Amino acid sequence: MxxxxxxxxxxxxxxxxxxxxxxxxxxxxxxxxxxxxxxxxxxxxxxxxxxxxxxxxxxxxxxxxxxxxxxxxxxxxxxxxxxxxxxxxxxxxxxxxxxxxxxxxxxxxxxxxxxxxxxxxxxxxxxxxxxxxxxxxxxxxxxxxxxxxxxxxxxxxxxxxxxxxxxxxxxxxxxxxYAHVAAPRAPVSLQTLLAGVQFIWHRKPVLGAVSLDLFAVLLGGAVALLPIYAKDILHTGPWGLGMLRAAPAVGALTMSVVLTRWPLERKVGARMLAAVGVFGLATLVFGLSHNLWLSLAALAVTGGADMVSVVVRQTLVQLETPDEMRGRVSAVNSVFIGASNQLGEFESGATAALLGPVGSVVFGGVGTMLVALMWFRLFPSLAQRDEMLSKR
Missing domain, CATH: 1.20.1250.20 (MFS general substrate transporter like domains)
Structure with missing residues (x-):
């Protein structure tokens, strides 16, 4: 606590x-x-x-x-x-x-x-x-x-x-x-610095979970375009923009409370992939909506679905990683998170300049659903992962 x-x-x-x-x-x-x-x-x-x-x-x-x-x-x-x-x-x-x-x-x-x-x-x-x-x-x-x-x-x-x-x-x-157990005092080298990258690359469930989150947020993030939606599409004021910005966090908070009470125990890989698909579908609904309340509901669903993905990803990464390497692996995971958020905003702005705001969000929603389907094929070990804690 x-x-x-x-x-x-x-x-x-x-x-x-x-x-x-x-x-x-x-x-x-x-x-x-x-x-x-x-x-x-x-x-x-x-x-x-x-x-x-x-x-x-x-x-x-x-x-x-x-x-x-x-x-x-x-x-x-x-x-x-x-x-x-x-x-x-x-x-x-x-x-x-x-x-x-x-x-x-x-x-x-x-x-x-x-x-x-x-x-x-x-x-x-x-x-x-x-x-x-x-x-x-x-x-x-x-x-x-x-x-x-x-x-x-x-x-x-x-x-x-x-x-x-x-x-x-x-x-x-x-x-x-907390009693910290330090990693072995090997000399600092490029190999020790890159150990986190190498670890993730050779653990396919972890690589699949981390890269799935990267591409899902990269394509499906519509936050950067919310001011345009609030003013020009939903025709609401600053209060409406504030509600739109808060909606994903409300959905995420609700889902995190649910997962605290009823944690995911079986078929965690398939459920993570399904949650990303739901994230893409809700993004698509938001992109096509002209009603404020429907838009708020869609954004809340994106937050809840994203929370399922976040909890599974973070838990898999930590459980699969030895304690002496958790810092380096978590650092790489942090870069994936930061890159998806920052580049996602750039992607939304760039595609909005080409396709318009609605086209940009719809493109992102469809792209996210396609990524979820592709990851079922590309990372079967993730899709077939049953429990958080591997039996091996």
């Missing part, structure tokens, strides 16, 4: 911080390009540091890494408090701190993902993953909303709240009763 609460505080702090940084950047520059740069400046350092971060997560105490990452993000938030109050905050500072956040999260994600299996028995891991996802989704829903409400009192109030959340998260993780 201590680690769960720490992740809840940390995720809420991250969500609130990004809402405030984005809003403040737009207030300062009025440039949509600069808003995009905030995300890019976080993604690039995270990508470049992936292999190193995974290696560090296997060598050092993972709880200490996560605690240090929360602490550093708290320092970033405190810097923004001082900069805002002192009237020396500006575009360059916000972009520079975005780079710092990207670097910090490059180390946080693999250590955080690899820490959960060390805290719970293997048979409890599916339920623990779903429970953890429920907390994360609650923070993803509540964090931006709370940040928006607090922003009424000014950016300083939001950043100050973030400092408190990161401090609580850091203290909770630092006090975890």
């Amino acid at each position: 201590r680690f769960w609460a720490a992740r809840l505080f940390g995720t809420a702090g991250q969500q609130m911080l990004m809402v405030a940084v984005g809003w403040q950047m737009y207030e300062l520059t009025g440039s949509a390009w600069d808003l995009g740069l905030v995300g890019l400046y976080q993604f690039v350092p995270a990508l470049l540091l992936t292999l190193v971060a995974g290696h560090v997560a296997d060598r050092l105490h993972r709880g200490h890494i996560v605690a240090a990452c929360f602490f550093t993000q708290g320092v970033v938030a405190l810097t923004l408090v001082l900069a805002t109050e002192g009237h020396w905050v500006g575009r360059s500072l916000l972009l520079a701190l975005s780079v710092v956040l990207g670097m910090v999260r490059a180390f946080q994600m693999p250590a955080q993902q690899a820490l959960t299996p060390a805290l719970v028995p293997p048979l409890m891991l599916p339920r623990a993953m779903a429970f953890s996802a429920a907390g994360s989704q609650a923070a993803i829903i509540g964090g931006p909303a709370l940040g928006g409400v607090i922003f009424v009192a000014g950016a300083t109030a939001v950043y100050g709240t973030c400092v408190a959340l990161f401090a609580m998260g850091s203290l909770l993780v630092a006090r975890l009763g």
Whole structure:
């Protein structure tokens, strides 16, 4: 529960911080390009540091890494408090701190993902993953909303709240009763850095699960086009856009609660592939919808279906991976997640420029369903996987 609460505080702090940084950047520059740069400046350092971060997560105490990452993000938030109050905050500072956040999260994600299996028995891991996802989704829903409400009192109030959340998260993780078993102290080489990539490549169920999630989100992600749908297709206002953005998280939270109560125990591979197919179908329905409530329902279904895929993927990756390699494997998994989200937004924008917003979303939905069908053939070991914990 201590680690769960720490992740809840940390995720809420991250969500609130990004809402405030984005809003403040737009207030300062009025440039949509600069808003995009905030995300890019976080993604690039995270990508470049992936292999190193995974290696560090296997060598050092993972709880200490996560605690240090929360602490550093708290320092970033405190810097923004001082900069805002002192009237020396500006575009360059916000972009520079975005780079710092990207670097910090490059180390946080693999250590955080690899820490959960060390805290719970293997048979409890599916339920623990779903429970953890429920907390994360609650923070993803509540964090931006709370940040928006607090922003009424000014950016300083939001950043100050973030400092408190990161401090609580850091203290909770630092006090975890976790005995880290370090990986053998082999010399650092390209081979040790690439061990996570090689491991995933030679474990076909893991490769199938990770790559399936990459292509599904890459093709099916419609989040980048929600402002266009809200204004030009569904003819709703900012409140409608907020509901559209929240709908997938509501579906994901609901499904994570269901999976916590009734965890997936049999036919997990086939159910993961079926969930991706449902994700594609719901995306197609959203793309063709001109009714706000139908669109909200479709987006909620995408969130729920995606949560099934996420829980199966994360659980398979952690159960198939030896503890001494979990940091490096989790780092590669984090890159797949980041790449699918970032490149998915680019794919949506690029196809929307060619096919229009409706054509782009429909293309993505159909493409996602085709990917699910292809993966049945390409990765039979994944499709035939019965239980999370392999008998071999």
